[in-house]
Amino acid sequence: MTRSTRTRLMTLSLYAVFLAIVIAFVLVANWEAIRSNFFLTEGFTGNWRDMVFVGVKNTILYTLVSFIGGFVLAVFLVLMKLAPIAPFRWLATGYIELFRGLPALVVIIFMALGVPIAFDWRPPGGTVGAGLVALMLVAGAYMAETLRAGIEAVPKGQAEAARSLGMNAPWTMASIVMPQALRIVIPPLTNELVILLKDTSLLFVVGLAANQKELTTLARDFMSSGPSAGTATTLMFAALLYLAITLPLTRLVAYLESKQKRSR
Amino acid sequence: MTELNPHQELDRRAPAIEVRDLHKSFGDNEVLTGIDFHVNSGQVVCVIGPSGSGKSTLLRCVNRLEEPTSGQIFVEGIDITDPDTELDRVRSRIGMVFQQFNLFGHMTVLRNLTIAQQRAKKRGRTEAVAIARENLAKVGLEDKEGAYPAHLSGGQQQRVAIARALSMNPDMMLFDEPTSALDPELVGDVLDVMRKLAHEGMTMMVVTHEMGFAREVGDKLVFMDGGVIVEEGDPTEVLTNPQHRRTQAFLSKVL
Numbered sequence: 361m362t363r364s365t366r367t368r369l370m371t372l373s374l375y376a377v378f379l380a381i382v383i384a385f386v387l388v389a390n391w392e393a394i395r396s397n398f399f400l401t402e403g404f405t406g407n408w409r410d411m412v413f414v415g416v417k418n419t420i421l422y423t424l425v426s427f428i429g430g431f432v433l434a435v436f437l438v439l440m441k442l443a444p445i446a447p448f449r450w451l452a453t454g455y456i457e458l459f460r461g462l463p464a465l466v467v468i469i470f471m472a473l474g475v476p477i478a479f480d481w482r483p484p485g486g487t488v489g490a491g492l493v494a495l496m497l498v499a500g501a502y503m504a505e506t507l508r509a510g511i512e513a514v515p516k517g518q519a520e521a522a523r524s525l526g527m528n529a530p531w532t533m534a535s536i537v538m539p540q541a542l543r544i545v546i547p548p549l550t551n552e553l554v555i556l557l558k559d560t561s562l563l564f565v566v567g568l569a570a571n572q573k574e575l576t577t578l579a580r581d582f583m584s585s586g587p588s589a590g591t592a593t594t595l596m597f598a599a600l601l602y603l604a605i606t607l608p609l610t611r612l613v614a615y616l617e618s619k620q621k622r623s624r
Numbered sequence: 625m626t627e628l629n630p631h632q633e634l635d636r637r638a639p640a641i642e643v644r645d646l647h648k649s650f651g652d653n654e655v656l657t658g659i660d661f662h663v664n665s666g667q668v669v670c671v672i673g674p675s676g677s678g679k680s681t682l683l684r685c686v687n688r689l690e691e692p693t694s695g696q697i698f699v700e701g702i703d704i705t706d707p708d709t710e711l712d713r714v715r716s717r718i719g720m721v722f723q724q725f726n727l728f729g730h731m732t733v734l735r736n737l738t739i740a741q742q743r744a745k746k747r748g749r750t751e752a753v754a755i756a757r758e759n760l761a762k763v764g765l766e767d768k769e770g771a772y773p774a775h776l777s778g779g780q781q782q783r784v785a786i787a788r789a790l791s792m793n794p795d796m797m798l799f800d801e802p803t804s805a806l807d808p809e810l811v812g813d814v815l816d817v818m819r820k821l822a823h824e825g826m827t828m829m830v831v832t833h834e835m836g837f838a839r840e841v842g843d844k845l846v847f848m849d850g851g852v853i854v855e856e857g858d859p860t861e862v863l864t865n866p867q868h869r870r871t872q873a874f875l876s877k878v879l
Contacts, residue, residue, distance in 0.1 A: 520689055521726035521785075525740035525792055526716025535739060539730050 403588025430499030437504035459501035510541035638701035646695035673848035719789030779810030796827035
């Protein structure tokens with residue numbers, strides 16, 4: 361047997377295995393159960409208004425609020441990390457290590473339930489507000505690390521040139537280093553946005569009022585009420601809606617990354 | 625104009641740059657071991673030497689991009705090693721040109737030339753733009769003001785960098801191997817600009833490997849090796865009749 365026929369046979373058998381798996385799946389799968397549990401038409405037609413105008417709206421709102429809050433926090437953290445005073449650096453490092461090491465869910469429960477009990481304090485905006493603060497705290501820690509990497513990726517000569525022209529340290533940071541660092545971190549920050557969007561589903565645990573419900577909470581509710589009660593149709597609906605938002609974003613990240621690679 | 629530190633009057637009669645017993649270490653590595661050195665106003669001083677001899681470190685100490693370990697550096701009579709010195713003000717009087725150009729990549733050529741004028745010199749935009757255009761014309765790149773650095777050749781980038789430094793109206797210019805990162809055919813344009821500056825009477829300190837430039841334009845040549853100044857004097861004299869063995873060895877390799 362020649363080398364080329366052997367390669368061809370190998371390729372052919374891999375296709376055969378793939379085909380066998382697909383056929384087995386199609387034969388074994390209980391299509392009726394899948395349809396009636398995940399794709400009940402009434403679940404889509406009856407719930408879409410709430411799912412989109414309450415669920416998607418709140419999910420996006422929560423994502424943006426915690427992203428912007430987290431970003432502002434991250435800028436402060438990274439400036440602290442670069443501060444000439446050591447205790448500031450320790451504080452920032454400690455913060456970042458702590459919140460990157462904890463599960464987001466634990467932080468959310470802490471802020472929404474633990475802290476109010478301990479300090480007899482009602483978080484602004486109720487438990488949602490507390491949950492959002494928790495997401496900000498976590499996102500800020502991750503974004504601070506991303507920003508730091510971006511700042512370090514700006515060549516040292518840039519800051520040296522600015523300083524040699526007599527620009528002071530704050531101006532050098534604000535108009536020379538930061539703008540270039542931000543360009544570098546746009547792709548990883550967009551990734552951060554996608555992760556945060558998925559993490560808003562964790563707010564499910566804090567107890568949300570009807571008009572505050574995000575996509576996951578709403579989908580869970582509609583599994584036991586409404587036209588598709590008793591099925592997981594709305595869960596599938598929510599999954600598709602999440603993908604409709606996250607897939608374009610991840611494609612955008614891939615595009616931005618390839619563009620950056622080309623421009624170097 | 626705000627007051628200078630009263631103890632540190634700007635003195636135009638003092639040497640432009642005066643270095644006294646300068647030491648600089650990076651950790652255990654002593655790069656400069658007692659440098660005494662001066663550049664008079666209007667002089668062009670070229671510094672040569674093998675790599676690792678400390679010549680770039682010396683240059684970078686003059687505007688305190690490197691922190692001296694000990695010793696004093698006076699720029700126009702002002703001790704820049706004094707912690708009370710307003711370093712940003714002194715720096716804006718010293719233009720610096722880097723081997724790697726270090727143009728701001730996110731800004732157009734024109735913005736590269738105006739940003740520090742506006743931020744550090746507090747000039748208005750109209751004035752800054754006028755000065756920037758004047759200096760771009762001087763380096764022969766008036767048609768490139770809208771370009772981004774990445775779209776320019778190395779030689780053009782370096783000339784923009786020179787124009788950027790000139791836009792601060794410095795009293796002196798420091799050049800850190802300005803042509804070492806350039807393709808050979810682009811070196812000439814940059815040296816032409818530097819020659820023109822020298823003829824206008826600009827005070828210049830140039831770390832370089834361009835012996836021809838040093839001989840033709842330089843008023844003084846300094847040879848450094850192992851963190852000390854081994855020999856200094858008239859460029860033609862030093863290049864053709866070096867007194868010290870280390871200078872002879874170095875020149876026999878590069879000439």
